[in-house]
Amino acid sequence: MRRARALLVILALAGAAPAAAQSAPAETARAAAEALRAAARSLQDAEGARDRVAALSETIRAYEDGLAALREGMRRAAIREQAIALVLDARRAEIAQLLGALSGMPQSPETLLLHPAGPLGTARAGMMLGEVTPVLKAEADALRTRLEEIALMRALQESAAQTLAEGLAGAQRARTELSQAMSERRDLPRRFAADPDRLRDLIEASDTLDGFAAGLAQTEGPTAPENSLPGDFAALRGRLALPVEATILRRFDESDAADVSRPGLVLATRPLALVTTPVPATIRYRGPLLDYGNVIVLEPAEGYLMVLAGLAEVYGAEGEVLSAGRPVGLMGGADPRTAAFLDGASNRDGDLRTETLYMELRQGGRPVDPEPWFTHDKD
Template sequence: MRLSPAFLVPFVVTVPATAQAPSPAERAEAERRERQRELDAIKNDLARANAERTRIETEIGTMRADRAALVRSGIEAAARVRELEGKVIESEARLAGLDGREAELRASLDERRDLIAQVLASLQRMGRRPPPAMLVGADDVLKTVRTAMLLGTLVPEMRDAVRVLARDLDDLSNVRRSIVAERDTLKRDMVSLDNERIRVEALAEARQKQLATSEQTLDAERQRASGLSRQADNLELLIGRMETEIAAARRAAEAARTSVVARGPAATDRRAQMAALQNAGRMNPAIPFAQTRGSLPMPVLGTRLREFGAQDGLGGTERGQSFSTRPGASVTAPADGWVVYSGPFRTYGQLLILNAGGGYHLVLAGMDRITVDLGQFVLAGEPVGVMGDAPPPAAAVTTGSSQPVLYVEFRKDGSNIDPAPWWAPRGPGAQTNERVRG
């Protein structure tokens, strides 16, 4: 019996040669080279980051005296960071799918390894030019005959198995190429993201340096605010005391109370509001907060963990919303407002409170760093903080998340309100917000 070359070739090309195991010395040398490569990569990343920061700081230095330019640049940089964070999330999700497909194909091939080995052994025995019977023993002849009889019944099934095997190997090759391309894309996006984060941080520093005429006075107020935060038992008491006892917060609260926002006939009012929104140098809200319902940008790219009014896991109900985020995610102001508290508070982690005017306060908690200061007026979309690498202890307990968690709370005249109706509807690409798990 003879088997066609078309049947033989797939088996021959799919069986890898057994590689010789490296010696201990070779393994040690390979590990040393790998460590050196990692060290060189870290050094290169640091050098690149320092060079990029120097370039950005030089660029920002030309606009340091221009508040509107700094604010506008900060908002644009934060938007680019948010866009790149979304691309990174999508790339990681695609990579996870590709890695899973590769694992499936490998497992499928591994399951057929014994079968392939058996068939190859049989084919070797059934070579196209078998040795003459007189040169082999009777047992060998019998084994060959029996193998021929067995293969005669199995050839059609083996041919089908070969086709499936070839298809799987082709799929595996395509998946590997896709993984390499996706990792290259992810690497480029991560470099761009790092550069934009450096820009956001430099802009935030420039904004803070621009703020206070007396840094010594502001330091004293920060210390006083820190003392109040230790004395206050809850957010309502903290807000009340900050806005009456801390000069910077008191001035911010007064500005929020007396701020004049366009309130004319509907058409005129709308045109004035749109013009105000384009003005990055504005010092009061472009739109009264009560009119922003359904239009506020989300402060972070993340997955909703807990909703307002849900059980909080401690016997009570949630007074706000919780979002899990990527480590190091950028946090932006959801609305125009004045900073009336900025710093740590009890189990909230780093806490930021904005007075949005009209009796509304916005609370953002759980950040690793806050990049705005007491009394500062911030615009919607302006960067205000950065998430850390893990959730605050309290958030880890109540949400069960191992990722950073941003807590958002809205208040009207001291009472909690549901933030959900205030967010702008999410576009087609916003579904990436629901899969931040890496």
Template sequence: MIAALLKRLFKRGTTFALVPMLLNLGTGASGATPTPARLQQLQAQQALHESEAAAARARVAAISAMQVALTQQRIQTAAKLRQAEEATAAAADRMSDLAAQKKAVSAALLVRAAAFAPLLPLIERLALYPSETLLAVPAAPRDTLRGVLVLRGLSREIGRQAAALKQKQDQLDALTTAMAAAAPALEQAEAVQAQQGAVLDAEIASAAASRQSAEDAATAADQAAADDAAHARTLQQALKSIADAHARALARAARLARRAARAGRAGAAAADAQREAELAAPAGAGLGAATGRLMTPVAGKVVRSWGDPTLAGPATGLSYQTPPGARVVSPCAGRVVFGSPFHSYGLLVILDCGGGYDFVLAGLDRLDVSVGQHLQSGEPVGIMAGWDPNQPADRPKLYLELRLNGDPVNPAPWLHARG
């Protein structure tokens, strides 16, 4: 608690005015000059406080340096995991494509088999009793000859149907064999992904255990804003609710700081001023000229682009098809201002990147961040659901939106090309 308090006091260069306070403690109501012994005592106390403050600053600096190092370690681990996820995505796509082809060939095979079924009794009878079949019905020689010619044509058609049926069956057998051959590659890719994912999970858990909410005075305000936004009906209303709540918290901190200063309460004034400064600090540097330089949030491929037609009109974001259990990372440096289920979006995260830019990530299966948490670009945010490559229709999708002052803009130009 002392380290957290001192960190807030010294975070932006705040210093203790210990000498005036201690001298005031040594004077009475009449303003008499303190004795030399009292002055010596006050100076010793001041030296002790300054020593403790210096030690606290050193501890805070060490903790901050450690947090920076751990953050970079998580980013590097997530980047390494991304490579494993790309391999899983390729293997899963291969398996998914084979499954879709197998389903189509199986359906076509059933159609051909159904069309072929009525001919089977005739084929069987002709094979067993060809003469009896031809002579079973008495007819004029000319009609019998015509029947033989028709039967010959029918036999050729039966042959073509049988060949097509065999071709479809061969395709089905080949696809089944290909799926069996592709399965080990997928299993191996998933095993590597799971192993590296476990390393990242351990790093995330360690960071969460060491993170102190007291180091950011804006955390409580962010959580209150997120709670209000959860009741909004639309995403735009939610973003506006967050911005309004943050503005109210900033105004309240400024008001309290002025009130404490007028009342002569130096400690309270310093704490309120620190809170005001933290609330006023931008969550991130904004996107600015970061065109083509932001990291894509997840492994996989874009299956719906900005402006593509949807039931609700042109798409205002991007949709990614992801490998099973893919890790989602932050595209920008910023602060988490929302993280919970939100209507039809599912589990949704909003990242304030600064400069009026907000990234929205929706469709996650698990969150690894909390409201108020500061993130660097590439730092893990959460995880997508797993899925069975043999059932491609059930494949989850990550939805990404970029908003500038609440209005959606095309995020594609900011994201670097996938290599």
């Protein structure tokens, strides 16, 4: 009985959260688990898809979104649990006082009959208990809801390990199959035949990305996709999706900690994230360049170049024409182990984005601020 009263007092002090708020972490985690199951089905269907590259690209994105959502659900659950613990710890003395007072309350009708004030005291005590009982019942109902929520959170945490393991393995399998499909495809049209010797000479003569891009822009001959006009591409300003799910780490010409600024965007991405072309474009260059790691240079229209640098793996070949949304590579890093994934969520790390992609947009041979061209969360 005293333990039950103690729980009621603790609930009253902690405060009962609205039902919608209580269910948010659970609903997020459930939806994420279903998204991962749907991604697994999509991976199976991709084996017989007519456009296997497109199917696998969609599958990888589905895995990425599902894993991020599951992590967010677990993060919210951890935050709620920590918040309740902090409230209870801050009111420990008050809880002790209230428990002492409650322990002195009569616990049976026989005790009321022996009230020292006689029948009047007994009547008053009965009235007081009659007023307190509905309050205690309401608190008991709220406690039951909270305890059910806690049990659900713990069940989700226990099942998250298996769900995560399957999701991480499925995502890696999809990436491997995509890389294989990209190496085997032979159906992409080519706008021009690359000149390896000329590219090699240009790389050797360039000591900066700016110099390389400027030299590449001066290449003669038709290289942009057919029917792709500068005006058509300019009309897409403000409507393009970022080439990867990311947040902006540094903006155009913004200095970093070493007081170095670059004429492009530094994007923070998840490990092994899929990178796609946001617009139909011709591959002008792909491969290692200076200290930028793997670089891919796309030409969406005559006079425009889009530079993506810092990829771990790049797809395609110079001269190939890509449609919007086609994969161009993968970011580096490694999928976290399931335990590390859960530990990060419990530590409120949320959606960790540890890899960086550098993006430049060039018009007429000179870099312009890419940010106004893209839709993204304003971080």
